[in-house]
Amino acid sequence: MNKQISLGLLFGGLLLAAAVHAQQLTFVMCGGEVREADQKVIDQFQADNPGVTVEMEAVPWGTCQSRSTQLAHAGDPVSLSYMGSRTLKQLAQADLIVPVDIDPAMRGLYQPNVLKTVENQGKFWGFPHAFSTKALFINCAIVEQAGLECRGPRTWDEMYDMAKTIKDKTGIAGVGLAGKDFDNTMHQFLNYLYSNNGTVIDPDTNEITLDSKEAVETLEFYGRLADVAQDGPTAFERSQIKDLFNDGKVAMYIDGPWGRGQHNEDVQATSITVPIPAGPSGQSGTLLITDSIAVFKGTGHEDVAIKLAAALASGEAQYDLDSSWGLTPIMKYEQVIAEKPFYVDDPYWEVFVEPIAGGGPEPLFVEYQSLQTVMNEMIQGIILKEGDAADLVAEAAEALEEFK
Template sequence: MNHFKTLTVAAALLGGSALAGQAQELHFIMCGGEVRPADQKVIDKFQADNPGVTVKMEAVEWGTCQDKSMQLASAGDPPDVAYMGSRTLRQLANNDLIVPVTFTPEEEAVFQPGVLKTVTNGGQYWGIPHAFSTKALYINCAVVEAAGAECKAPETWADLVALSKQVTDNTDAAGIGIAGKDFDNTMHMFLDFLYSNGGVVFDADGKPALDSQQTRETLQLYADLLPYMQSGPTEWERDQMKDLFNDGQIAMYVTGPWGKGQHAEKVPNQLIVPIPHGPSGPSGTILITDSLAVFKGTGNEELATKLAKALTSGEAQYDLDSSWGLTPILDYEKVGMTDVYYKQDPWPVFVAGISTGGPEPMVENFKELQSVFTNMVQGIMLGEGSVDELVTQAGVELNDVK
């Protein structure tokens, strides 16, 4: 399918535009099943500012969306642009399916620290970040206080273990919810703690670096917390824990900024605090982005990049972040905005960990990467090896991940 369509039209209708005599249709795949109003506003203006250009939006649910974009591209019928998880960019780039992105120094300077690492591979940027999340520790104060403890932020892992134990020993609730299911957020939650201990998955040269003291300390934390977790942790993924938290069955767990609204009705007294830090590093968080990728071979790469940049510009991106409830992807004060939403509670907690956080690792085979972490986490939960044995094995497995 050729995405550049030529139609005979009266030049007068195009007002003398450079596109006179031509009409271009951009095929835009939007993962998530909907086009948000903030994005639609920009798309409408883009079409108005570019006579003859039509943006055909196709909203596809996450379960099939990314595979659809990849399959179309592999078959030689790519979309012009797609909104998808940044973790897919390396696979797309290595298969020569998308074009690299260039940012001016001014554009680079306004991104929050570490955000552009989520779209970097081989020294190039391969997507434009368009949605961003960080994590924090949520505490159900009613449960904590019922255990006879003060509802305040545990600063260290030792504090976290002690509070989890006190809740478990003195109430019917578990001290903490930890994800252990074969699911991506089992890896994500582990990385929240690893990045709060100075650890990395790949070093600055892109070489595997999981077999480390920091990883051993993080897995030991899981071993220390095991007696105080929800029953059967290998059966639970993070998003299922909101119900346990709301019902007072766990006192704490780690999730994103959306958690406040999910808990507000049933847990009016919730405390949102930074993820406690380990012995080898400061508090951090995993940095996860979704990005706009411009596909190669459509003939519309320049126009598609122009649209992607319009969607991610300061005011447009601010409207999306603030209306959707996302961690700010840009430092909007650097582009002259005042009274920004993320100065209000609880946003400072989610912003504070950005500078010390780490990216969701970008690999070609995400399932293989996920398995490395699942095997390690489930291994300690099920007593299938020591901390040292499991981390050593994870390091070996990571060497085989492409």
Template sequence: MRDFRKLCFGVAALALVASAPMASADDQVVSMIQCGDELAEGYDGFIAEWEKNNPGFKVETEVVGWGQCQEKATNLAAAGTPIALAYMGSRTLKQLSENGLIVPFPMTDEEKASYYPHIVDTVSFDGEQWGVPVAFSTKALYWNKDLFKEAGLDPETPPKTWDELYDMAKTIKDKTGTPGFGLTAKSFDNTMHQYLHWVYTNDGQVVDADGNIVLDSPQNLEALQWYKKMVDVAEEGPTAYEQDELTPLFNDAKVAMIEQGPWVRNRVNDDLNWGVALLPQGPKAKGPGTLLITDSLAVFDGTGVEEQAISLAKWLTNPDNQFYYEKTHGLTPLRPVPGVEEMVAEDPTWKPFLDGIEFGGPEPLFTDYQAFQNAMVDMVQSVVIGSKEPADVLSSTASEIEEYK
């Protein structure tokens, strides 16, 4: 018997925000849930073209708000009335698969090779893919050039290593009174993400290629020790802040540096003198790294139209359609398609978000992802507040998350 207690959170009453025309009596329905406020720009045309090429099938789309869309798709599947295709965080794929709710998503070697390095890893385990990436984000370092200048630092030279990051942040705090670095430590997912920034910029891993937990490694210990060290040059009370709550502090020049995604480029105040650079590298780094986070289209089991749902997902995310989606949504491109070079030439601030991909790493996939995330956040918080030593808590957390894989 399947255990759905970890997947179901109570079915919410959700309204149909947008939908395609109802199918005729002769058509088979391929139902689809997309997260957001409205159907993604371009999707109406993409779907109409797919329907034209697949006579006898009609796509019915439902747009559900970000806070409920994944929950709704999961609950419908758990209740035995699955949606055919749904937008899901890739972190959920292993859990959905282990509960028999989704089907493998076949990819040819050519399809896999079309993506930037490690992207396919975000949807892969046990030698199979369980979704197709549809949205992608990476992280980079934002810095306030005026605060650098006020502290006597070169405003055009951001830190390239962890040592430089700490030293520059300390100089800024000592000479200007402004915290040098924005540190996340709230009970929130991006506290774990912040730690993974340190892990992936120091050649670390949480899960290796064979599926083994390798959290308790020298690289990851250095990452956790550095997290603790940065408390001295960060804003007061990091446990009160998650990533997006640091952006206003950066905008108000109340913190000199933050690590954030590409969307923040469009949220920085017009009068702020800022730059964006690669995440600083740790002592064991083999090259610039970053955290690779994807959302995916997952095909649910039991609808009778799984083959068509896979076809639709591949069509929506083919190189041309996917790049259009990325440009209109301000997302990091999933593939090095020709338009990327033009995009970077027009806006060089995109470059750091792409250059860190080669040595980046994914959100690890766990059967009980929420428990894994909670353990990682607890680990970071214990180090930030000084209740546990990095080596001890890293070892105990590595043992704890074994039961969640």
């Protein structure tokens, strides 16, 4: 073989190797922005993997999840997407995403039950990447105006009695209640359900478990709260209730840790944050919601996409995101970082961290939008007094069989 041919083959081989290693990952980020903590990891990943580029597209929540799903169905999948974990079961059943391997040592770092938000029948379908729990915010100025001591109610009965006294004595709604046809209406109900030892579906057997004494008790309580809440709860979702709280028109409502930063100075100065009260069949709990990074199937570089997703969800990178964004800590960071984590010794964060072990995940359904519709119709039914709790729960449980 002469030297010219040899050099030609060598040059051709180098071009082929470069083509193999030159990979462009497309990444759809729900929420309309790429957080600085995430961008730092992505920049470092590109620097550590020559030839790999990551094209980011930040898309608002309203259209983002459907965009990623539609592209996959059309045979043009994105490499990975940050989206609500509620979508994972549907995507997995449609064979649009690949399962991911989370190292056993890494699994032990997550807060209790967090991995249940991405797990279905023994497989993980995404890396959890943002986490929220909920607590009860109380405006003490309104409580004291009603002649009551401002302290957190420990039980549902105590919460109802407080709310009723406030409404009777001040005319102000005792509690803000979500009832609009919106995802956080179902979420608000689940906070109470998980504080009463109830569930919606068994993730291991895929059996619907909603039709239970615990769920009936929860729905009955939600209906009682409607009597001491703002007028017309079916017109309100959580952010609108937050506005009422800021305006001094409701005495208490449930929100995530970001709530404090969204309250005006006067309300912040007079408010306390306490655990969600326990139901008659349970103890104080919370809904555990995560968003996660899913890796789509059919790109030819799933392994590289998984590597990037794992880097974004790794310990120190994840801590940077949680602490800068003000999220509930998704991991036990005492075991991850050298310094004291932001939530340790802070009473505000304690009420968001302590209930995690007793909390429950957002239920995973193949038709997650249908889950929301069925649950909201059940909730609206009790608010509008269209049936008794037992019948409404039984009807919802039967309807959910179609969408699991």
